[in-house]
Amino acid sequence: LPSRLPGVGTTIFSVMSALAAETGAVNLGQGFPDFDCDPRLVDAVSHAMSAGLNQYAPMTGVPALRQAIAAKLQSLYGRAYDAEREITVTAGATQAILTALLALVHPGDEVIVLDPCYDSYVPGIALAGGTAVRVPLQPGSFRPDFDRIAAALTPRTRALIVNTPHNPSGTVWREADMLRLQELLAPTGVWLISDEVYEHMVFDGQLHASAARHPGLAERALIVSSFGKTYHVTGWKVGYVAAPAALSAEFRKVHQFNVFSVNTPVQHGLAQHLADPQPYLELPAFYQRKRELFRAGLGATRLRLLPCEGSYFQCVDYRDLALPERELPEAAFCEWLTREIGVAAIPLSAFYGDGFEQGVVRLCFAKRDETLQAALERLARL
Ligand code: PMP
Numbered sequence: 506l507p508s509r510l511p512g513v514g515t516t517i518f519s520v521m522s523a524l525a526a527e528t529g530a531v532n533l534g535q536g537f538p539d540f541d542c543d544p545r546l547v548d549a550v551s552h553a554m555s556a557g558l559n560q561y562a563p564m565t566g567v568p569a570l571r572q573a574i575a576a577k578l579q580s581l582y583g584r585a586y587d588a589e590r591e592i593t594v595t596a597g598a599t600q601a602i603l604t605a606l607l608a609l610v611h612p613g614d615e616v617i618v619l620d621p622c623y624d625s626y627v628p629g630i631a632l633a634g635g636t637a638v639r640v641p642l643q644p645g646s647f648r649p650d651f652d653r654i655a656a657a658l659t660p661r662t663r664a665l666i667v668n669t670p671h672n673p674s675g676t677v678w679r680e681a682d683m684l685r686l687q688e689l690l691a692p693t694g695v696w697l698i699s700d701e702v703y704e705h706m707v708f709d710g711q712l713h714a715s716a717a718r719h720p721g722l723a724e725r726a727l728i729v730s731s732f733g734k735t736y737h738v739t740g741w742k743v744g745y746v747a748a749p750a751a752l753s754a755e756f757r758k759v760h761q762f763n764v765f766s767v768n769t770p771v772q773h774g775l776a777q778h779l780a781d782p783q784p785y786l787e788l789p790a791f792y793q794r795k796r797e798l799f800r801a802g803l804g805a806t807r808l809r810l811l812p813c814e815g816s817y818f819q820c821v822d823y824r825d826l827a828l829p830e831r832e833l834p835e836a837a838f839c840e841w842l843t844r845e846i847g848v849a850a851i852p853l854s855a856f857y858g859d860g861f862e863q864g865v866v867r868l869c870f871a872k873r874d875e876t877l878q879a880a881l882e883r884l885a886r887l
């Protein structure tokens with residue numbers, strides 16, 4: 506069968522979760538919380554179900570949810586999105602990103618991604634008939650290298666995908682980075698897909714660098730977020746895209762034929778929950794405390810901690826271990842760590858086009874304190 510995605514196997518997240526389940530390892534690989542969401546959110550969704558809100562939602566999303574999203578974007582980032590024409594509710598961020606690519610990219614177009622990047626981007630570009638142009642983030646710091654991004658822009662560049670806070674590195678872009686990006690894109694017709702799924706997980710008092718804060722970026726941006734991350738419900742698969750009306754119209758042309766609409770009672774529940782800013786305003790402190798606990802424990806091992814400014818991922822370098830396994834490539838190291846130490850992790854090489862090896866793996870700390878402690882006890886053997 507002539508594959509549309511030759512060379513693509515099963516995602517690393519499925520592979521590592523399956524291995525963790527098979528071996529009984531603590532699963533710090535695939536990013537998802539192992540604790541429950543706010544019971545008020547479950548109540549709001551089950552209320553909507555009991556009230557008979559169980560048929561197709563409007564194609565673009567339940568109006569109350571679109572309005573709540575617009576109100577949040579206005580209050581946090583100061584941009585007024587029209588809930589009717591500029592916000593679309595999606596089946597998670599994955600569907601949002603693929604739909605954006607299918608809507609924007611024409612065969613032969615180039616789309617710039619910054620390596621390492623989330624694993625759905627490049628296959629999505631390929632499915633849209635485009636060519637992914639991988640521009641490395643700065644080695645070591647994972648900060649954007651604007652000279653290299655500038656050098657990668659060509660007349661064929663249709664879009665650029667940016668992700669802050671960044672999966673897998675936990676890097677957070679500064680306002681200065683966004684201004685630089687705005688300046689760089691100003692003379693171009695390049696669309697910006699701004700993956701902001703970890704927008705509410707930014708630590709140490711830093712601000713989330715949303716493209717919505719900058720008119721010159723917002724006018725060319727599809728801003729993507731996910732309630733799965735914000736409300737600890739990754740299994741619900743609901744997110745959204747905020748984009749200017751003309752871009753949203755193109756997005757919706759594709760959206761209506763790839764999912765049409767998204768889970769109705771969940772949208773009603775989310776609309777009610779989102780009306781209260783408290784839960785997402787508390788999220789940075791909630792995850793920052795977990796980050797501290799986890800980093801303090803890891804500090805007692807020979808794993809070298811990389812910075813973590815946002816997201817719920819902590820990267821560690823294992824090249825200083827006093828074990829022969831420190832020489833293993835990252836994927837093999839993750840398999841060994843899962844089977845022999847009992848902790849599942851994700852190899853950074855999975856986020857690079859060429860499988861670049863630097864001896865770094867990603868650990869997810871969106872876990873109960875007991876789970877983190879159990880993982881730390883095992884990692885203490887390293
Ligand atoms: N983008 C990034 C950077 C992510 O980490 C994730 C979740 N792993 C997604 C997109 C997809 O989000 P969702 O689960 O809402 O599809």
Ligand code: GLN
Nearest residue numbers: 518519534535536537672
């Ligand atoms: N975004 C999650 C991660 O990076 C995984 C989502 C998935 O399994 N597709 O771990």
